[in-house]
Amino acid sequence: MMVIDGKSTAENLRQSIADSVRVLIEQYDLQPGLAVILVGEDPASQVYVRNKVRQTLEVGMKSMEYRMPPDISQAELLARIDQLNNDPAVNGILVQLPLPAHIDENAVIETIAPEKDVDGFHTINSGRLMNGQTAALVPCTPQGCIILAKQHLGDDLSGKHAVVIGRSNIVGKPVALLLLQENCTVTLAHSRTENLGSLCSDADIIVAAVGRPQMIKGDWIKPGATVIDVGINRIDTAAGKTQLVGDVDYAEAQEVAGAITPVPGGVGPMTIACLLQNTLTASCSQRGIAIP
Template sequence: MSRRMFPVVAALQPIWLRKNFLAQYTSRAFSSQILKSPSLLSLDRADSWCSASKQSDHLAIQECSNNWTAEIIDGKAIAEGIRSRIASEVRQMKELIGEVPSLAVILVGQRRDSQTYVRNKIIASEEVGIRLKMIGLPENCTESEVCNALCRFNEDPSIHGILVQLPLPQHLDEAKILNAISLEKDVDGFHPLNIGSLAMQGMEPLFIPCTPKGCIELLLQSGIEITGKKAVVIGRSNIVGLPKSLLLQRHHATVTVLHAFTKNPEKIAREADILVTAAGVPNLVRASWLKPGAVIVDVGTNPVEDPRSEYGYHLIGDVCFDEATRIASAITPVPGGVGPMTVAMLLYNTLESARRAFKFTY
């Protein structure tokens, strides 16, 4: 069967056949070598409810004192370790078969944050030995121009991963463009079949979206328990909020999603053992939103004008960091938290895609 036929065939097959087909394309052993995140299929468990509700014991929450300071989850250091292991895999691939993974990036427009993200991806790709090709298109480009670029990358066997930097200008149909990416090269994990597989027990996507996967890896590598915890995700975007909530559920957290229409968001957020913010609103989450001892994963990357900075701005998160460090048990900083992990997961997905394409094992 042609690999290019996979999206069509998979969509027509019954669920049990699709599950087996996806499993053939998923490298579980490879994941355990570089990441701590297990195969999603290995996490699947049947829900077994007790006939009578039994109250669980709660760990005592440490009361905050004046000298309380949260542990800083160093995403930069964790990502460096992952990138080092990816670089080692790329070197072995080059030595054994004379090939290296290749990533294609399409950047539309001149958004400063998007340019920063792409610049970081270029640097990181070069560091680990992954080839990167980039196409820059003007803000007013047509949908056809973007899709034509995608089509060329889809058909190029030397390209193993394709990334369209989001968000796109409003006149472009984001869903249509993402759907045009070859499923086997969707290293951002946003193809509908990848998201659908993420949502369903018994299924495993070819790629998990990079930022949500990076958040999970941060928690796991920091020794933070997810199973059974109450998690609150602020934001429900297709890029972070939605897939993050699905992934937390696959890791057996009890998940609540807050959005702009949620009533009493502050009260709900204050119940979270794990709080993930991806609203894109600077300092939205203040001390009053936080449960003492909570773990905070701040995905917000909000540019603030700063003439002293090299690029004319600096980034802050959705969480008021100074207030949060006096209440939370652990927190990711901005920058230096989730951002480096997102890039590391992109490199990981690209390497895994190349391994499938080359049928590379050793």
């Protein structure tokens, strides 16, 4: 059984991005710039933003961080995004979610210019992905899922039966579309799907993104299948501590699967690496040049 190492894969992708950034700076005087907006003081969001800023700088990009008070009005936040939309030094814009309850997340996402929407959440980018257009900026976690699946199965996923468990706009739906683009036969399931275990047992690839700890059991998995676990759940242990686990029961699954991503250390590290890849893609697209 192969453990799919997201950390090393993300490190290799970041190195490739850094090489491309160096060429852009030297040959085109273009240093990609990523603006990150953090509203409020959510501890988890602060950690995510700190990691994004650090990794942005490590690959040679410019990082612009905007911290907003939790009581900022929606109008003020949208005005700041509009400023960034019109700033040529900013190639990518990311607003860290979740936002305070008084702010409409959809309104915020739709205000970001589609060509700078490096999270890939804007309706225009979602539509482009749906239509299979190469101009789409694709959500980061689904991109990482495809890369990790190919780590074990190779670049050609044609004909594989993939079961995606979870139907969110952030992971489930876009990863299903990406798998379709890879010529997989895709079943999009969710927590209310009947006979889910039986459905999974026919899958060559399982992408678990349902948000329920250890929901996918070992006897759901076809021997030799590739399991991509997107879930990050904190549970209490018998020792009175907490533990991070995925949506897959790892101990059971590793006895059956051909390959599996661990939690942590699987899909998670790929998300920021793919964010940087989107920023690189957006930067080149805005200048009309090929990615080095």
